[in-house]
Amino acid sequence: MTPVRRQRLILILLMVAGVGAAATFALKAFNENLMYFFSTTEVAEGKAPKDAKFRLGGMVVNGSIARPDRGIMVRFDLTDYNKQVTVEYSGILPDLFREGQGIVANGRLNEAGIFVAEEVLAKHDENYMPPEVAESLKKTEQLKSEK
Amino acid sequence: MSIIPAFIVRFYHKTASPPFFYNLSNKLLPWFTGIFLILLGYGLYAGLYLAPTDYQQGDSYRIIYVHVPAAWMSLFIYVVMAVAGAISLIWRMKIADVVLISSAPIGASFTFIALVTGSLWGKPMWGTWWVWDARLTSELILLFLYLGVISLYGAIEDKRTASKAVAILALVGVVNIPIIHYSVQWWNTLHQGPTVTKMDKPSIHLDMLIPLLVMATAFKFYYAIAMLQVARVEILIREQNTQWVKKLVENK
Numbered sequence: 001m002t003p004v005r006r007q008r009l010i011l012i013l014l015m016v017a018g019v020g021a022a023a024t025f026a027l028k029a030f031n032e033n034l035m036y037f038f039s040t041t042e043v044a045e046g047k048a049p050k051d052a053k054f055r056l057g058g059m060v061v062n063g064s065i066a067r068p069d070r071g072i073m074v075r076f077d078l079t080d081y082n083k084q085v086t087v088e089y090s091g092i093l094p095d096l097f098r099e100g101q102g103i104v105a106n107g108r109l110n111e112a113g114i115f116v117a118e119e120v121l122a123k124h125d126e127n128y129m130p131p132e133v134a135e136s137l138k139k140t141e142q143l144k145s146e147k
Numbered sequence: 148m149s150i151i152p153a154f155i156v157r158f159y160h161k162t163a164s165p166p167f168f169y170n171l172s173n174k175l176l177p178w179f180t181g182i183f184l185i186l187l188g189y190g191l192y193a194g195l196y197l198a199p200t201d202y203q204q205g206d207s208y209r210i211i212y213v214h215v216p217a218a219w220m221s222l223f224i225y226v227v228m229a230v231a232g233a234i235s236l237i238w239r240m241k242i243a244d245v246v247l248i249s250s251a252p253i254g255a256s257f258t259f260i261a262l263v264t265g266s267l268w269g270k271p272m273w274g275t276w277w278v279w280d281a282r283l284t285s286e287l288i289l290l291f292l293y294l295g296v297i298s299l300y301g302a303i304e305d306k307r308t309a310s311k312a313v314a315i316l317a318l319v320g321v322v323n324i325p326i327i328h329y330s331v332q333w334w335n336t337l338h339q340g341p342t343v344t345k346m347d348k349p350s351i352h353l354d355m356l357i358p359l360l361v362m363a364t365a366f367k368f369y370y371a372i373a374m375l376q377v378a379r380v381e382i383l384i385r386e387q388n389t390q391w392v393k394k395l396v397e398n399k
Contacts, residue, residue, distance in 0.1 A: 008237045016318055023322045027333075034334045036280040057335055094274030096203060104337055121273045126342040128208060128351040130199030 037104050044083035048109070056085060056115055057104045057123065065099060078103060078115075089117040096122035163240045165382050166391045172375040179372045186365035194358035201355075208355075210268045215343075216363040218261035220370060221289060222324050224254035228296070229321040232314030241385070242378075244310035247317060248300050249377035253370055255293035262286060273337060281330035282338035285323060292320040306385070 001009070027034065037057035038048045048054050058078030065076045073090045087105055097103065102123035107116050129137075161167050194212035201208040228247050235243035265283070266276045277283065296313050303309035331340045342351050343359070351359070386392045 005237050009233075012233050012236055012318060015315075016321065019319050020322050023326070027326070031334075034281050036278070036335045036337055039335070092274075095207075095271050096273075119274075121275055121278070121337060123337055124204075124272055124339045126339045126350050128201055128211075128342065128355050130352055130354070131202040132199075133352055134202030 039080045040078050040085040041080055041083045043085050043109070043115070050109065053106065053108050053118075055104055055106045056087070056117075057102065058085065060097070060099050060101050060103055062099045078105070085115050086113075087115045087117050087120075089120050091118075091120070093120055094122040096124060163238070163242050165241060165386050165389075168242050169379060169382055172379055176372060176375055179368050179375070183365055183368035183372060186361055186368060190358050190362035190365050194362060198355045198358050199352065204272060207268065207271060210264050212358060212362045214261055214264040214268065215359060216366040217257045217264065218286070219363055220366050221254060221258040221261050221286070222327060223367070224250050224257060224370060225289065225292070225317070225321065225324055228254065228317045229324075232317040235310060235314045236318075242382075244314070245378045245381045245385070246374065247313060248296075248310070249374050249381055250370075251293055251296045251300070251313075252377070253373050255290060255297065257366075257370075258286065258290040258293060262290065278337045280336040280338055281334045282327065282336045285327040285330050289320075289323055289327060292316075292323060295320075 037055035040056065040058040042048055043056055048056070056078065058080050061077040061079050061084060065074060067074050071090075073088060074093070075086065075088050077084045077086050079085075087103075087107075089105065089107075097120065102125060104121045104123055105115065105117035106119040106121075110116050162171065190212065195209055198209070200206050228250050231243040231247040231250070234240050235247065262283075269278075270276050296316055299316055300309045300313045303312060328341075330336060331338055343356065383392055
C-alpha cells in the first residue's frame with residue numbers, strides 16, 4: 001500500500017470511528033426515549049409517568065384473563081416474572097393475544113393502580129415451530145414439572 | 148500485504164479494469180441467472196408448500212420467506228456499498244464507484260419490500276401496521292439513506308465529484324447497520340428478537356429454516372444479477388469514449 005493510500009485509509013477509519021462514537025453518545029443520551037415500553041416492574045415501582053399515556057409491556061399471566069362485566073371489557077395481569085400489573089381493555093384483541101404471550105399495551109394508570117389500555121399489541125416471540133413440536137415441547141415440560 | 152495470496156491481489160487489481168469487469172460479468176450473468184431461478188423455485192416451493200405451519204401464527208408466518216431475506220439484503224447491500232465507497236476513496240477505483248451507485252436502487256427496493264411485508268404481517272399479528280420502535284425506525288432511516296445516496300449522486304453534475312460524495316455518505320451511514328441489527332437487543336421493541344443470527348442455536352424448526360436460507364441465497368444471486376446489469380450499462384456510459392467500447396459497438 002502506498003503512503004498516500006495508507007493515509008486515506010486512516011482518514012476513512014477515523015471518520016467512521018468518529019461517526020460511530022457520535023452515534024453511540026447520542027443513543028446513550030436518548031436511551032430512555034428509545035425504549036418502546038415500560039416493564040411491569042418499573043410501573044409497579046412508580047417509575048412510569050402518573051398522568052400521561054405510556055406503553056406497558058409484559059407477559060399475560062396464565063389464568064388471569066377475565067371478563068368481569070360479561071361484556072367487551074377484558075381484564076388480565078401482565079408480568080415480567082418479577083412484579084405484576086393489572087390491565088383493563090375494551091376493544092379488539094390481536095390474533096396472537098393469549099396466556100403467556102408478550103403484550104404491549106398503550107394507555108394510562110387510574111387511581112386504583114390499574115392500567116387502562118386504549119390499544120393492545122401482541123409482541124411476537126422469535127420461536128417458529130410446527131404445532132406438533134410445540135405440543136411435544138409442552139408435554140415434556142409438564143412431565144418435568146410433575147417430577 | 149504479504150498475508151494475502153498474490154493471485155487474489157492480482158485478481159483484485161484486474162477487476163479494476165472496466166473491460167475486464169465487463170467481460171467477466173458477461174460470463175457470470177447466465178450462471179447467476181440459472182442458479183437464482185433454481186434456488187428461487189425450490190425456496191418458494193419449500194417455503195410456501197413443504198414447510199409446516201407455525202404453532203401460533205398458522206400460515207401467516209410464511210411471509211418470513213420474503214420479509215427476512217429482503218431485510219437481510221437491505222443490510223448486506225448497504226455494507227457492500229460502504230466497502231465499495233472505501234475502496235473508491237482509497238484506491239480511486241472506478242469500478243467501485245460503479246458498484247456503489249448501481250447497488251443503491253436495489254438496496255432501496257429490498258428495504259422497501261422489508262418494510263411493506265413487515266407492515267402487512269404486523270396488522271394481523273401485532274394489531275398495528277406501524278409502530279415507532281427502534282427496529283422499525285432504524286430500518287426506515289436506512290431507506291432514507293439509500294434514497295439520499297441516489298439523489299445526492301443525481302444532484303451533482305460532475306460524476307467524479309458525485310462518486311466521492313456518495314462514497315462518504317455511504318461510509319457515514321454504515322453506523323446505522325449495527326444499530327438496526329442490535330436494536331431488538333439494546334432496547335425494548337415491539338419487533339421480536341433475532342431468530343437465526345444468534346449465537347445460540349436458531350429458534351426455528353429445521354424444516355422452516357432451510358427454505359429461509361435457500362431464499363436468502365436466492366436473493367443474494369438476484370442482487371448480483373441486478374447489480375451487474377445496471378453496472379454494465381453504467382460502465383458503457385462512463386467509458387463511451389474509450390477504444391474498447393468503440394470496438395465493442397463496431398463488432399455488434
